[in-house]
Amino acid sequence: MNFFRRRPIDPEQDAARQIAALTASRRVIVDAYEVERRRIERDLHDGTQQYLVAALMKLGEARMAPSVAADPWLGRLLAEAQDALGRGLDSLRATVRGIHPQVLVEQGLEAALADVAQGAASPVRIVCPHPLPSLPEGVLATGYFFACEAIANATKYAPGAPITVLLATDTHLRVSVVDAGPGGARLVPGHGLAGMRERLAAFGGDVTISSPAGGPTQVVATVPLLLHRGEPGVVV
Structure with a gap:
């Protein structure tokens, strides 16, 4: 004789558990997107951006060299490169800000x-x-x-x-x-x-x-x- 009867499943409670599990799994998906977005933002800010800033400073130093002052063509070329790099850096900063304002x-x-x-x-x-x-x-x-x-x-x-x-x-x-x-x-x-x-x-x-x-x-x-x-x- 079975003295232990299984309690009947409450359909409402079962549905609530399923909804809670689905909500939790979907939150995991959304959170994963945000974790990846922040990783990209961090990598661009702390990595790529810093390399570009260093390159921009090096170009500024190069333009001050005596050999550049004596060569107008080279001076113009370095100035154009510095300007292009500066615009690229501004664009990158705007991208970083836009990843997660x-x-x-x-x-x-x-x-x-x-x-x-x-x-x-x-x-x-x-x-x-x-x-x-x-x-x-x-x-x-x-x-x-x-x-x-x-x-x-x-x-x-x-x-x-x-x-x-x-x-x-x-x-x-x-x-x-x-x-x-x-x-x-x-x-x-x-x-x-x-x-x-x-x-x-x-x-x-x-x-x-x-x-x-x-x-x-x-x-x-x-x-x-x-x-x-x-x-x-x-x-x-």
Whole structure:
């Protein structure tokens, strides 16, 4: 006789465990992206950038040599090389800052995109009707880079057209980028927003596009907040 009966499985508790496990695994994927991004940022800042700075200083010293002063052609050549290297260093610094903008971590997604809007070639308006909750760093970065890609595409294919970026959350972060251009946009496999869609799909997100002839074009990213049970998705 079996005196020990197996307790029946509570379907609700079992579903909650499965959801928690899925959320945890997706957070691992997102965190892995951020670890790799920070590694690249560190390597560029502490390695490549320092070598370029040293080379720039060496060129400056070379231009002061007496033999260079006596050879105008060589002086011009070194000056051009120093200028080109300086521009390359400025470009690298901009790249390093763009890999993970400090304002994104310190002030949040709305403030980081406001900075992007100020430097955009087309007029960009950032709309965030309700304060965003505290978001995992990977979710923040995904929303930010999606918006940057969508703004860049809009300014390229609909130059001068006004752009509106709408930010909202529930169980997902939703980033909607609308431009008043002529429409006809599409996702090209392996490029730009299509690449972002593939990355988002890895942790349950998606990118959709609506772009009828005559416009407007709307591109929307739906990014799971990857919240644990009980964590709020909306700031009240």
